Amino acid sequence: MTLPIQGSQITPPIPNNVQSECICVPKVYDFVVFTEDINATIPLPTIPPAGCPTTVTDITCSLTTEPFFPITCVTNGVCTILDRRPVNIDGINAALVKLRQDIPVDVTFTGTDVTGAPATCVISVLVPFIRQVVLCFPPEFTNDNVVCRIISGDCIITTPPPVGGILFPASVGLELFVCKEIQVVAAVKLEVLAKFCSPRNPIEIPVTSVCPTITFPEQCTFFPPASCQCQGILSDVTTTTAQSFRGIPNVSGTISANVQICSSCNPNDSSGTLSFRPDDPALEPLSVALTSCNPPFDCTDDRLFIRCEGIDLATGEQVLIQLALNQGTNQFGTIIISKFGNTIAFIDNVPVSPSGTLVVDKCRTF
Numbered sequence: 001m002t003l004p005i006q007g008s009q010i011t012p013p014i015p016n017n018v019q020s021e022c023i024c025v026p027k028v029y030d031f032v033v034f035t036e037d038i039n040a041t042i043p044l045p046t047i048p049p050a051g052c053p054t055t056v057t058d059i060t061c062s063l064t065t066e067p068f069f070p071i072t073c074v075t076n077g078v079c080t081i082l083d084r085r086p087v088n089i090d091g092i093n094a095a096l097v098k099l100r101q102d103i104p105v106d107v108t109f110t111g112t113d114v115t116g117a118p119a120t121c122v123i124s125v126l127v128p129f130i131r132q133v134v135l136c137f138p139p140e141f142t143n144d145n146v147v148c149r150i151i152s153g154d155c156i157i158t159t160p161p162p163v164g165g166i167l168f169p170a171s172v173g174l175e176l177f178v179c180k181e182i183q184v185v186a187a188v189k190l191e192v193l194a195k196f197c198s199p200r201n202p203i204e205i206p207v208t209s210v211c212p213t214i215t216f217p218e219q220c221t222f223f224p225p226a227s228c229q230c231q232g233i234l235s236d237v238t239t240t241t242a243q244s245f246r247g248i249p250n251v252s253g254t255i256s257a258n259v260q261i262c263s264s265c266n267p268n269d270s271s272g273t274l275s276f277r278p279d280d281p282a283l284e285p286l287s288v289a290l291t292s293c294n295p296p297f298d299c300t301d302d303r304l305f306i307r308c309e310g311i312d313l314a315t316g317e318q319v320l321i322q323l324a325l326n327q328g329t330n331q332f333g334t335i336i337i338s339k340f341g342n343t344i345a346f347i348d349n350v351p352v353s354p355s356g357t358l359v360v361d362k363c364r365t366f
Contacts, residue, residue, distance in 0.1 A: 036129065
């Protein structure tokens, strides 16, 4: 006994598996793009077309081009094979093909007619182009298998009329700068693994709003400047011994300092002077002025170390100044002044006089 099946029946899905398919498509045997500079003198009609000026004051030209994409089968003129011969290139179907293409150009003539009224006309001319190019070109192929296109270019008139104009010319000189594309194509039948495309589901249209996105203009990255880690003040005149001064060790003398480092914690506000006068009158004293300082590093509550650029006030030459201030030990710390990579002065453990000022404050940063 056969029992009836209760309820609705479900239709089985239609299979759409990848399988072998035979398709007919254009196959590209070769594809080359190159630039070309074409100079030509093109004859014009003996009798100018109606509407053309009798006195020509300006001549311009324009070139019809096709963008690389979208790819179409339209060509700029006809590409004709003038000659073909085998060449010794890797590939049995390599050939040296001599091609001719007549490139359409629109030439615009502007001037006046016999009555003196403004007149303009456009004459379409063909500029011949001949070139040899190595292509993969099987013996069975003909002109129908060559696709020639101009995908970009420009046109210049090489014989512009003189000031005041000329009678309608018998010819016109043209120079074309073109990017040419040559393809060798043929229809072939291919077996491919494929499946049929199914339609997708529609995309929901997003709900639009009249309210704009609430945003603020972005701040420039160079402002506000980063704050210094700490700031310092040094003002003093005291005697000391330089460990090295102008190549001489252990030179006694007087050091004068009046510098401000990162005033108000501003990295662009550092200035002042440093001077060292040796006790030996035979040695030339040194006086430098700070011009710019890098942000402090190795900075603690009572110690500051910074590198600054400066100038030698006697010669105007650039110097590098390295300055360490140690408020906790009541010492300058270290002063190193160098020029062209050579150390001029190295002074360490400089004491602060009772009348001097040495302050190191840590800046508040966040």
